[in-house]
Each structure stands twice: as C-alpha cells, then as structure tokens.
Amino acid sequence: MTSDETRIAYTLRLADNALVLAQRMVEMVAAEPELEEELANANFALDYIGQARMLYTHAGQLEGKGRSEDDFAFVRDEHEFRNLLLLEQPNGHFGDALVRQFLFETWYLHLLDGLIACSERGLSEIAARAIKEVKYHSRHSSQWLVRLGDGTELSHERVQASLDDAWRYTGEMFAADEIDVAFQREFDGPDLAAIHKLWRRDVEKTVAEATLRLPDDDWMLSGGKQGRHSEHLGFLLAEMQYLQRSFPGATW
Amino acid sequence: MTKQEWPLYEVFIRTKAGLSHRHAGSVHAPDDQMALSNARDTYTRRSEGVSLWVVRSDRIVASDPAETSAFFEPAEDKIYRHPTFYDIPDGVENL
Amino acid sequence: MYTQGLDQGGRDQQAAVETAEQLAAFQKRIDAEEKIEAKDWMPEAYRRTLVRQISQHAHSEIIGMQPEGNWLTRAPSLKRKAILLAKVQDEAGHGLYLYSAAETLGVSRDQMVADLLSGKAKYSSIFNYPTLSWADIGAIGWLVDGAAIMNQIPLCRCSYGPYARAMVRVCKEESFHQRQGFDIMLNLCRGTDRQKAMAQDALNRWWWPSLMMFGPNDSESTHSAQSMAWKIKRFSNDELRQKFVDVTVQQAAFLGISVPDDDLKLDEASGHYNYGEIDWQEFIDVIAGNGPCNQQRLDKRRRAHDDGDWVREAAQAYANKQAARVAA
Numbered sequence: 001m002t003s004d005e006t007r008i009a010y011t012l013r014l015a016d017n018a019l020v021l022a023q024r025m026v027e028m029v030a031a032e033p034e035l036e037e038e039l040a041n042a043n044f045a046l047d048y049i050g051q052a053r054m055l056y057t058h059a060g061q062l063e064g065k066g067r068s069e070d071d072f073a074f075v076r077d078e079h080e081f082r083n084l085l086l087l088e089q090p091n092g093h094f095g096d097a098l099v100r101q102f103l104f105e106t107w108y109l110h111l112l113d114g115l116i117a118c119s120e121r122g123l124s125e126i127a128a129r130a131i132k133e134v135k136y137h138s139r140h141s142s143q144w145l146v147r148l149g150d151g152t153e154l155s156h157e158r159v160q161a162s163l164d165d166a167w168r169y170t171g172e173m174f175a176a177d178e179i180d181v182a183f184q185r186e187f188d189g190p191d192l193a194a195i196h197k198l199w200r201r202d203v204e205k206t207v208a209e210a211t212l213r214l215p216d217d218d219w220m221l222s223g224g225k226q227g228r229h230s231e232h233l234g235f236l237l238a239e240m241q242y243l244q245r246s247f248p249g250a251t252w
Numbered sequence: 253m254t255k256q257e258w259p260l261y262e263v264f265i266r267t268k269a270g271l272s273h274r275h276a277g278s279v280h281a282p283d284d285q286m287a288l289s290n291a292r293d294t295y296t297r298r299s300e301g302v303s304l305w306v307v308r309s310d311r312i313v314a315s316d317p318a319e320t321s322a323f324f325e326p327a328e329d330k331i332y333r334h335p336t337f338y339d340i341p342d343g344v345e346n347l
Numbered sequence: 348m349y350t351q352g353l354d355q356g357g358r359d360q361q362a363a364v365e366t367a368e369q370l371a372a373f374q375k376r377i378d379a380e381e382k383i384e385a386k387d388w389m390p391e392a393y394r395r396t397l398v399r400q401i402s403q404h405a406h407s408e409i410i411g412m413q414p415e416g417n418w419l420t421r422a423p424s425l426k427r428k429a430i431l432l433a434k435v436q437d438e439a440g441h442g443l444y445l446y447s448a449a450e451t452l453g454v455s456r457d458q459m460v461a462d463l464l465s466g467k468a469k470y471s472s473i474f475n476y477p478t479l480s481w482a483d484i485g486a487i488g489w490l491v492d493g494a495a496i497m498n499q500i501p502l503c504r505c506s507y508g509p510y511a512r513a514m515v516r517v518c519k520e521e522s523f524h525q526r527q528g529f530d531i532m533l534n535l536c537r538g539t540d541r542q543k544a545m546a547q548d549a550l551n552r553w554w555w556p557s558l559m560m561f562g563p564n565d566s567e568s569t570h571s572a573q574s575m576a577w578k579i580k581r582f583s584n585d586e587l588r589q590k591f592v593d594v595t596v597q598q599a600a601f602l603g604i605s606v607p608d609d610d611l612k613l614d615e616a617s618g619h620y621n622y623g624e625i626d627w628q629e630f631i632d633v634i635a636g637n638g639p640c641n642q643q644r645l646d647k648r649r650r651a652h653d654d655g656d657w658v659r660e661a662a663q664a665y666a667n668k669q670a671a672r673v674a675a
Contacts, residue, residue, distance in 0.1 A: 030416045036294060095658075280456065297440070
C-alpha cells in the first residue's frame, strides 16, 4: 500500500462514518420526543453531512481521478463503504440512538484530537473544524445519557439495554488494522490503543454518573472498516442512492 | 407519575461583544443545562450570538400593565433631564 | 411555513365583563398602530382568535416537516440533503417560535399539541398532499413557500407584538426557502426529459392546492372583517391569491413548464391574470380530514409524541431529583 493509498483509504473511512451516521440521524427527523430535540438532532446531522462532504472532497483531490463527493456517496456499492458497524445499526428508540451517539462521539472526539496533530494537512484542517462540532454533540449526548440513566425506572432499564446491545460494536473502533497502523506510522496519526484508554475512562465516568452498569467486554463484532457489513447497510444505501442510480449522470 | 410539561425559559442573546443581551424568544427544557443547549440549537443556527442567557420564565418579575401610567408617566414631564431642553447660544462649542 | 384562511369556526361571543369603553379604547390603540403586548388588556375574542390562528400556524409548521422530510433520506446529492435538512429544521424552529408566541396568551404548548393530536385543531390543508417525486420538494419550496411568504410578510406588522416578532424571525429565516425550491425546479427543467417531466408533473399536482392555501374567497371568509379591523390580518385572501398568481405564472414561463389551468389569461386592462375556478369541494374535503394524507400525517405525529413520553418524563424526573439533591 502506497502512502497515498493509505491516506485515501483512511479519509474515506472517516467520510463514510460521517455520512452513514448522518443518514441514520436524518431518519429521525419529525420523530423526536420534543420539538427542541428536533432542532438539536438536525443541527448535529447537518454537522455530519458537512464533515462527510469535506472528507469526500479531500479524498477525491488526493485520488486525482475527478471523483466528486456525490460520486463517493451515491455510486459506490455496499462493500466499498468502510464505516463502523455501530453507525449503520437501525435507530431503534431514542435511547438506542442516543447510546450509539454517545459511544461513537466519545471515541470520535479523541480521534479528532489525534488527527489535528497528524501530518496529513487536509485531514488535520478538517479535524480542527469538526472537533468543535463534536465537542458540543458529546456534551449533549453525555448529558442525555445521565438523564435517561438516572431518570425513571423505565428509562433506566431501557437505556441499560441499549448500552448492553450496542457494546458489541465498540471493539471495532479500537481494533487497528493495516490502514490504521500505516496511517499512524506514516502520518503521525492517532494511536488507537491510547484512545481506547481515554475512551474507557470517559465512558466509565458518564456511565457511573448515569447510575448505569458498564457491560462486560464480551464478543466484539467487526468488519465494517473492511467493507463486511451487517444486512442493514444495504437498505440504507438503496434508499439513499436511489435517485442517482435511477438517473445516471443527471445533475440536480 | 403525573405528566408535567417541561418549564418555559426565556432566551437572551448577545449578538457580538460590546452589545447587551437581548430577548430572542423562549424554549422548553427540563433543567437549566438543557435550556442552554436548546437555546443554542434553536436561536443561534445562523451565527446570531456569542453569548446566551436563559432564565425560567416564572422567575421573571414584571411590571403590571395596569400600573403603566403610575410607573412610567411621571418621568414624562421631567424634560429638563434631556439635553435638548437647554438652549445653547451660537458660538459655544464642545458642550 | 405557513398560515391560511382556516379561521372558520363559531363566532366568538363577547364576554359580559367587557365594557364598551374598554373595547373602544382597545380599538383606538389598534387604529393608532400601537402593538398589543402579552399582559395588556384585550377582548377575549381577540385573544381567542389569536390563539387559534397562531396555534394553527404552528401546527402547520410541524406537520409541514413531514412531506418534505419524506425526501430527506433520498435527496439526490449531499448538498441538496443539507439544504433540505436545514429547511425542515427551520420549520421545526418556526413551529417552536409560534407555539411560544401563543403561550404568551395563556395557553400551554401541551394543550395546543393535545388539540392537534386529537384532531380538534386544524393545520394547513396543503400538507395533506403526498410528495411523490423529488420535484415535489422543488414545487413545495417554490409554490407553497411562495404562497406562505405572501401570507406571512403582512403578519410581521400584526397588532399582537409577540406574534409580529415571531413572524419577523420566521420571514427572515425563510427567505432562502422559496429560492432553493425554484433552484431545484430550474435544475430539473434544464435537465433530461425525464427530469423535466417530473417537474411538470409536480406543478400539475401542487398548483391548485397552493391556490387553496390563501383560504376561501373573501365573500365566504367568516372572520376576515374582524381580523382586518384588529389588524391581525392586513390583506384579504383574494388579494393575496391574485398577487401570487401574477408572479408565479411568469416564473413558470421562465422554467418552461405550464400552469395546469386552461382559463389562465392575462387581462391587459388590469395587468392581472384571470384564473379558473378553484375546486372548493376538494378544499372542504381536505380540511374535513379526507385529504390523501390526513390520517398518515396525524398518525406519525401521534406516534412520535407517544414514543417520546418516556423520554420527556425521564428528563423531568432527573431534573426533579437534581433539584431535591441541591435542596437537601
């Protein structure tokens, strides 16, 4: 793998994470528990769409074959997407979606922090912008986890189950494969083992404050980063890509 | 438990440093922290502010419209409080 | 996005405690273009008219998120997805501003939402039509927001201060809504034959419902005269509708698609377009709950509300616990 291939692959993973999560959040529009939460969810989804656009554009520039943000988003197949499995899981109820957001963003925040310091200029600049957005999201999702965990008996039970269910997808965030290793080595990229410790510390703290129980590190699912997805991604893409597929080459 | 509506908060925004906070509208929220978040997500989507205040609407003490005349009209005849009350002869400057 | 001539309903009765002097003094303030504020004395009928109109307007914004939200997951480019999401979010925000304005009149958001979910409160008939293609998103922005703006700009000068202020914010934020709709239509009309056909089909389906948004003809509009006198309303339904037709017909010509009305004709003398008869029976049917999507829209709103119950309660329970901990 050349170092250009490494940074393109690494950038596309980040872009796919942002887009797939945004798509899931967009599905929640007009179904939030309160009007104020509609505004928040849409703000955060807009942030992720913006990040995906910057990242795809950056990947296209590095690649130099003239692929646009929309080419990456709308005409790649399922196995070409490299997002985390966690992010493509169906929304479930508010607590499920919130836990997904909390677990991912606690990780993503540290990852972005690492990326700001990396030597890949484009990614470093995008990360510097994105981290401001994600800091705010993370504050929001942490606070909500505490409210649900320490709210009513019902909410406590529900969000504990959400946490237990989502846990099996968290291992993938820290399982460094050859792309992670190469990016760290060649571009002074984030150290996933170090991030794992920070993530664990932050998650433990909020989970304790929420009076919830940290699930055991049992079997962890992985494969998203390598393009081996759950069944859910295919439907997400079929819906998202339908117009571009049905009108090849059209402009909108 | 009985269902409660989330309390109402009034939102004040400072649009840029140097200006005072100004009433923008209101939001519902279960607690102060979330009121602040909700105010941010509702009222600053177009870079409208650099600082936010939120306050529970039921904590605001307001004057009563029925007492408007007693409260505010007595100030109306104190015209000597305004600089325009005074005639300054031509030729006097910087006053 | 919108308010409409939905203000039918029984005539309000004057409460016995309102004296002729009070009413005359109130009207004098209105005539002097003074703004009425939340705690000021006001006739009960004025208050009720406002609560009805503002809450209907808010409900319309909230239900109005659905037809456009229907295409969020399928928007054809990332740019379009972001723009549409920003627009749908604005609608949530506008609903929120408007509920807040109505709350100043002493009615709670919970009560207004309950009235919407029970079917007691109305919302704009336009949102009971389905969005069947991407061009419908263009047509909604161009026509529905275009009609809405005609209705809403005069409301920025409405006599009730909190409503007028909310509308100033709404109108300012909405200025991009109509343009992005026209921009979608323009791209389709300059695109492939299939895209242009999609645009024409959308205009065919949305034209007449858009004209209905201005409400019944002036001769049929029960509350118009009183609302005009109170300066809640500043132009009549027919005046606004005519203005809309005049500007929109020219925009359709620019796009190269045709307005589905054989009677449409420029009247050289007046400079206005004459247009065909609106199918008022359809309007009445949709308002009565029998439009293509009434059931679906309300069901979705009820489901979201019910699904959110445990979340709202949990947040409140947590806040109560925290308050108790601080007190202890």
